[in-house]
Amino acid sequence: MPVPKSAVIVIQIGGSVAGLLQGLQLKRQGANVIVLEQDPSKDRHSHESGVSIGPTVVKLLEKYDATGRPAAIPARFLSAAWRQRLRVASMVWNHNMSNWGCLYLILRANFDGFESQTVPRPPASKETDGQVEYRPGKRVTGVTYDKDKGLVHVEYVDVLNGDVSTVSSDMVIAADGVHSTVRKILQVPTRRDYAGYIGWRGTVPEARLSKETVEYFSNRLNFTFMKGTYFISYLIPTEAGDIQPGKRLVNWVWYFTVPEGSPEMKEIFTDVQGKTHPNTVPHGQIKPEVWSKQIARYVSDMTPPLAEIVTKTPRPFVTKVGEAEATQSSFFDGRLVLVGDAFTGFRSHLGMASEQAARHCFQMDRVWRGEITQEERDREARFYSKRFLLLNRLIGLTGLGLVLEVCRVLIAYLVLMVQHRLGLV
Ligand SMILES: Cc1cc2nc3c(=O)[nH]c(=O)nc-3n(C[C@H](O)[C@H](O)[C@H](O)COP(=O)(O)OP(=O)(O)OC[C@H]3O[C@@H](n4cnc5c(N)ncnc54)[C@H](O)[C@@H]3O)c2cc1C
Numbered sequence: 001m002p003v004p005k006s007a008v009i010v011i012q013i014g015g016s017v018a019g020l021l022q023g024l025q026l027k028r029q030g031a032n033v034i035v036l037e038q039d040p041s042k043d044r045h046s047h048e049s050g051v052s053i054g055p056t057v058v059k060l061l062e063k064y065d066a067t068g069r070p071a072a073i074p075a076r077f078l079s080a081a082w083r084q085r086l087r088v089a090s091m092v093w094n095h096n097m098s099n100w101g102c103l104y105l106i107l108r109a110n111f112d113g114f115e116s117q118t119v120p121r122p123p124a125s126k127e128t129d130g131q132v133e134y135r136p137g138k139r140v141t142g143v144t145y146d147k148d149k150g151l152v153h154v155e156y157v158d159v160l161n162g163d164v165s166t167v168s169s170d171m172v173i174a175a176d177g178v179h180s181t182v183r184k185i186l187q188v189p190t191r192r193d194y195a196g197y198i199g200w201r202g203t204v205p206e207a208r209l210s211k212e213t214v215e216y217f218s219n220r221l222n223f224t225f226m227k228g229t230y231f232i233s234y235l236i237p238t239e240a241g242d243i244q245p246g247k248r249l250v251n252w253v254w255y256f257t258v259p260e261g262s263p264e265m266k267e268i269f270t271d272v273q274g275k276t277h278p279n280t281v282p283h284g285q286i287k288p289e290v291w292s293k294q295i296a297r298y299v300s301d302m303t304p305p306l307a308e309i310v311t312k313t314p315r316p317f318v319t320k321v322g323e324a325e326a327t328q329s330s331f332f333d334g335r336l337v338l339v340g341d342a343f344t345g346f347r348s349h350l351g352m353a354s355e356q357a358a359r360h361c362f363q364m365d366r367v368w369r370g371e372i373t374q375e376e377r378d379r380e381a382r383f384y385s386k387r388f389l390l391l392n393r394l395i396g397l398t399g400l401g402l403v404l405e406v407c408r409v410l411i412a413y414l415v416l417m418v419q420h421r422l423g424l425v
Helices: 017-028 055-064 100-112 181-185 211-217 263-268 288-301 304-312 353-368 374-399 403-421
Strands: 009-013 032-037 050-052 073-082 085-099 132-136 138-146 151-158 164-169 171-174 190-205 220-226 229-236 249-257 317-326 336-338
Touching: 009 017, 009 151, 009 164, 017 032, 017 055, 017 100, 017 353, 032 100, 032 138, 032 164, 050 100, 050 229, 050 353, 055 353, 073 229, 085 100, 085 220, 085 229, 085 249, 100 132, 138 164, 138 181, 151 171, 181 336, 190 304, 190 374, 211 220, 211 229, 211 249, 211 304, 229 304, 249 304, 288 304, 317 374, 353 374, 374 403
Parallel strands: 009 032, 009 171, 032 132, 073 220, 171 336
Antiparallel strands: 050 085, 073 085, 138 151, 151 164, 190 249, 190 317, 220 229, 229 249
16 A cells, blocks of 8 residues: 555544544655544534644654644643652653643644634645545544555535435544544454443643642642542643643542442432433533532542642542443555554553544554555554553552552563564554
8 A cells, every 4th residue: 555645545433533633644745645534513512621642643744744733731740649648759841732622732733724713713734735635523423445456435414414325445544532533443352341340531721729729730640649549630721721830720630430330420420410421421411419519528538739729629520431442443455454452442641542533543654555464554553552551450440449450461461562572462
């Protein structure tokens, strides 16, 4: 499969981080790209929540971003609090933390010139760029392969009027997330597991916090370990991309064990209207009494800065933590590839989702340039996903103090690395 050139239409299914990173890379290389995104809204509903920008995302943005807009707030340290002790450890660990909405809008500005508060004047396309189209409200419902013509046919429905259409391409990138429709259509065997714990999440404008608390959380990823539960917190830009002191947000995630199917789970995931959500109760939908009860149980165990950010968070949300691992990533002679969360969804501890998506971009680029084969790329993607599935698990279980499970994961990790050394994985 050669580098997609001008006049080649690449279909991307899913217009979020993985799809837009791939789309931007292909556009800059002269390929014509269509993105089909099921969400019809102009302004996508974001959780106004943190996302880590790993080194590969930074590399991609350095290469292809033309907005000049900073996408993240750098954090230099990783620190830990233990129960009421504010700082029991601190080490240098350079990280870049962003806001999903801000990253998405920077990518849209680059990809299809989408105007927003974050990027009011999107950069013009370069002469060598391909033509692109972002089609919102188009839900993909089918994919078939014409082997003789080397074409993948993608069927989609307009979510607003029900019209069904088909578009064909010699390359299709399926970036349709952890609940991937394409993965289901292709019947890819996929392991999906609930981790056994949930993440309460929230952001609070730093302007609402005391100077001491902002100072405490600044310039670091901050872990707070309590009895059988833990928090991670850091500063992020607003969705509009404000990164200056006084305007930023403090973002936190509180990992908390809740058995699947328990009455507690049912209570937490049933919203103010009585609707039970399978994975996430969005902003403003958590029953106030559920949140008050959660805070009341733990607030006296929190450090003062942590208690301040949690109690001052206006609209928390909650999501189940889980994993999804597909067994195969490329199909139809390499003309359809699953990328990002559609291939592997990690537990969120290390913030590796966008990093994996960016790696998938560079990997596919190497395939199209003939530097590696599709099989080599798939092996690389599989090893990376297995490695980071285990590392994310390790961090989560350590934070929750589950010693036996930590040992099991450590052994699995060592076995994986040995297998990799021997060329078995
Ligand atoms: C609205 C939104 C907000 C998010 N907020 C955060 C956050 O605050 N912090 C964080 O860490 N992560 C967030 N994520 C998840 C994060 O983007 C991913 O974990 C990661 O970046 C990998 O991205 P992805 O593109 O592979 O998957 P996703 O980001 O899940 O994107 C998949 C996309 O595919 C679309 N899609 C699914 N099925 C179809 C179909 N049949 N046809 C067409 N399109 C389809 C979805 O609507 C979605 O836009 C958010 C995702 C979304 C969609």
